[in-house]
Amino acid sequence: MEIHEQIRKLSGSDRYRSLVLRRRRVTYLLTGIAVFQYALYFMVIAWGAGLAGTVWPAGSAVSVLIWLTVLVHLLSIAISAGYVWWTGRYYDPERKAIMKGLGLKDE
Numbered sequence: 001m002e003i004h005e006q007i008r009k010l011s012g013s014d015r016y017r018s019l020v021l022r023r024r025r026v027t028y029l030l031t032g033i034a035v036f037q038y039a040l041y042f043m044v045i046a047w048g049a050g051l052a053g054t055v056w057p058a059g060s061a062v063s064v065l066i067w068l069t070v071l072v073h074l075l076s077i078a079i080s081a082g083y084v085w086w087t088g089r090y091y092d093p094e095r096k097a098i099m100k101g102l103g104l105k106d107e
Contacts, residue, residue, distance in 0.1 A: 022090075026083070037075050041069075
């Protein structure tokens with residue numbers, strides 16, 4: 001089957017359009033969380049310059065800003081892992097079922 005025919009079949013499927021809309025909502029939500037965390041991080045760096053010299057826990061050699069940087073990295077990893085989990089758990093099985101129902105090859 002030609003690729004244009006496959007695209008036509010998919011675009012005519014209400015089930016596929018619904019799946020695409022759900023994926024868009026999930027990606028917008030996760031992107032929004034990521035942008036918010038980075039914006040907050042950069043605001044803290046810009047306006048919380050005192051945190052660079054504040055050591056926590058007391059007596060250690062690690063500043064609060066370093067801990068915040070680690071937190072930003074861990075949250076970024078969690079966002080990516082959450083998307084991969086969601087895709088594997090919900091999106092891919094539904095996409096495969098739609099493709100099979102329309103008689104299209106799932107590559």
